[in-house]
Structures are given as structure tokens and as C-alpha cells.
Amino acid sequence: MNIPVVDLADMHSGNDEQKQHFVQSLGKAYEEVGFVALKGHGIPDDLIAKLYTETQAFFSLPADTKTKYKRPELSGQRGYTSFGTEHAKGYDAPDLKEFFQFGQIVEPGAPNPEQYPGNVSVAETPYFTPTMLEAYRAFERTGLAMLRAIALYLGLDEHYFDRYVQNGNSILRAIYYPPITTEPLSAIRAEQHEDINLITLLVGASADGLQILTRQNEWVPVTSLPEQIVVNVGDMLQRLTNDRLRSTTHRVVNPPREQWHTPRYSIPFFLHPVSDMSLVCLDSCISDERPKAYEDYTAGQYLDERLMEIGLKK
Numbered sequence: 418m419n420i421p422v423v424d425l426a427d428m429h430s431g432n433d434e435q436k437q438h439f440v441q442s443l444g445k446a447y448e449e450v451g452f453v454a455l456k457g458h459g460i461p462d463d464l465i466a467k468l469y470t471e472t473q474a475f476f477s478l479p480a481d482t483k484t485k486y487k488r489p490e491l492s493g494q495r496g497y498t499s500f501g502t503e504h505a506k507g508y509d510a511p512d513l514k515e516f517f518q519f520g521q522i523v524e525p526g527a528p529n530p531e532q533y534p535g536n537v538s539v540a541e542t543p544y545f546t547p548t549m550l551e552a553y554r555a556f557e558r559t560g561l562a563m564l565r566a567i568a569l570y571l572g573l574d575e576h577y578f579d580r581y582v583q584n585g586n587s588i589l590r591a592i593y594y595p596p597i598t599t600e601p602l603s604a605i606r607a608e609q610h611e612d613i614n615l616i617t618l619l620v621g622a623s624a625d626g627l628q629i630l631t632r633q634n635e636w637v638p639v640t641s642l643p644e645q646i647v648v649n650v651g652d653m654l655q656r657l658t659n660d661r662l663r664s665t666t667h668r669v670v671n672p673p674r675e676q677w678h679t680p681r682y683s684i685p686f687f688l689h690p691v692s693d694m695s696l697v698c699l700d701s702c703i704s705d706e707r708p709k710a711y712e713d714y715t716a717g718q719y720l721d722e723r724l725m726e727i728g729l730k731k
């Protein structure tokens with residue numbers, strides 16, 4: 418299925434009509450599908466290429482080298498998480514993936530610096546984490562522009578989300594799905610799930626395997642062009658908007674047997690706010706037809722609960 422395509426250049430055009438066109442098309446896509454393919458996203462091609470090269474270099478390291486960079490005491494929120502650790506909410510079989518997570522480096526003077534553990538540097542691939550930082554900043558900028566459009570669509574001030582996502586708890590996750598060597602018992606590369614955060618920016622989703630569950634309850638492959646990235650709504654934004662914007666279920670299926678030898682890489686940026694952002698449903702999203710569907714939570718409380726459900730936090 419071709420998910421709706423929107424062009425972020427319209428948002429930045431300086432032309433009110435184009436900007437409105439972007440805001441309305443994005444909002445409509447998020448009400449109906451929950452996913453868009455984004456062109457004009459502003460992440461430089463050479464940065465994405467470098468990110469892949471460095472990601473491949475890291476995952477090619479021997480298993481006992483990668484293990485040195487595990488941080489289970491941080492619930493895997495920084496550094497390496499090995500194969501067979503994370504499972505989707507409600508599933509016992511772990512996903513067929515390993516990953517490395519890079520988090521926020523707050524500005525001097527930002528509140529609650531103790532909530533942001535340091536990132537993990539990898540001695541054997543010295544350019545990996547600096548590249549992750551460069552990409553992190555680029556995704557933050559693009560993500561903020563998307564949230565400004567979403568704010569306008571919801572009738573909020575354009576800058577409503579700015580203060581929550583600047584110095585926020587976003588995570589850049591480089592994922593490696595290794596070649597499949599034996600018949601997986603019940604597991605697939607990534608079992609069906611919804612993302613936890615506000616929005617996800619996904620590089621690499623154009624590689625085969627990503628599928629979304631439609632409203633008609635059918636799994637359809639997501640297709641996007643190489644120059645596009647995929648941007649989807651997560652559960653925090655769905656909660657905040659009382660289900661007006663949809664956090665769509667998705668998964669990554671195994672390739673057909675003749676392609677088992679091909680690994681897959683993907684690099685989602687999970688845009689999270691600061692932990693004390695309120696996720697109380699917006700008044701403007703509550704009505705007689707749409708009664709309030711969620712209890713009041715902060716982003717931090719919600720994240721902790723979800724990390725426990727997927728086996729990262731004990």
C-alpha cells in the first residue's frame with residue numbers, strides 16, 4: 418500500500434496556502450492511516466548513508482565485543498541490546514533483532530539533567546556514536562517541524578510541543594535483523610506493536626518487511642521511495658489526542674526462505690517529550706461523540722510502564 422505522501426518543503430515554503438495544505442494533508446493522513454511517507458525531510462542523504470555504514474560496522478563486531486556495550490541497568494535505553502531480549506507487548510517470543518540506542522545530550526542549564534544517562538561510545542567503531550549524535554540532531558529538527566504542523570492541525574499554538582521536546586527524551590535506535598539460519602519457531606523480525614512515543618521517524622523502512630494493519634484488519638506492506646522517510650504516530654500522541662490521531666499497529670515480517678541470508682537494518686528515531694509532559698487528553702479532542710478514553714498520565718509514567726511490558730525494564 419502506498420501510504421500518503423507529504424512534502425515538508427510545503428511547511429517551510431513561507432507560503433500560507435502551501436503550509437495549510439501540508440497541515441491538512443498530514444492531519445488527515447494521521448486520522449486515517451497513522452503513517453506518512455515524508456519527502457523534503459531535510460535529513461542530508463550523505464548523513465543517512467554514513468549512518469548506515471557506521472551501523473553496519475558496529476553490528477559486524479564480534480558478539481563478545483558488542484556485549485561490552487550493554488547497559489541493562491539503564492533498561493537498554495543507552496548502548497547495545499542483544500538478540501532475543503525485547504519482545505512486543507503481550508508476546509513471549511522475543512523479536513529477531515538486536516539494537517543500539519542513543520539518547521539526548523541536554524544543553525547546559527536544562528532541567529533534570531540526571532534523567533539523561535550518558536551515551537555509550539564504542540572504541541572499536543569510533544565514528545559510530547558521533548554519527549548517531551549528528552543524526553539525532555537532524556531528526557530532532559525534522560520531528561519538531563512535524564509536531565508544529567500537528568499542533569496547527571489540532572488548533573493549538575504552532576509551538577505548543579516545542580518546550581516539551583527540546584531537551585526531551587528521544588531515542589535513536591539502530592536495529593539489526595540478522596540473517597535467518599534456522600526455522601524461527603514462532604518469532605518474526607518484529608512482532609506487531611504500536612510505538613510508545615509521540616511520533617517516529619523511520620529511515621530504512623523502504624526495505625522489505627514493514628507492514629501496517631489497516632482499519633479493515635489487513636496487513637499491507639509499507640512502501641516508500643528512497644528519498645522519503647516514514648513518519649508515524651505513536652501511542653503518546655494517540656493518548657493526548659484521545660484517539661483522534663491513530664497509532665497504527667505495525668510489524669516486520671521475515672523474508673521468504675530464499676532471502677533468509679539477507680540481513681535488514683533500520684533506524685527509527687522515537688521522538689519522546691520530557692518526562693513531566695502531561696498526556697492528559699486535550700480538551701479540544703473530547704466531545705460527546707469522543708468521550709475521554711484514557712486515564713491521566715505523564716509521559717515518564719507511561720514510558721516506565723511500557724518498558725516493563727516489553728521486557729526492557731525489570
Ligand SMILES: O=C(O)CCC(=O)C(=O)O
Pocket residue numbers: 592607612619621622627667668669682683684685
Ligand atoms: O524495522 C522497521 O522497519 C520498524 C521497526 C519498528 O517498528 C520499531 O522498532 O518500532
Ligand SMILES: [Fe+2]
Pocket residue numbers: 610611612667
Ligand atoms: Fe515500531
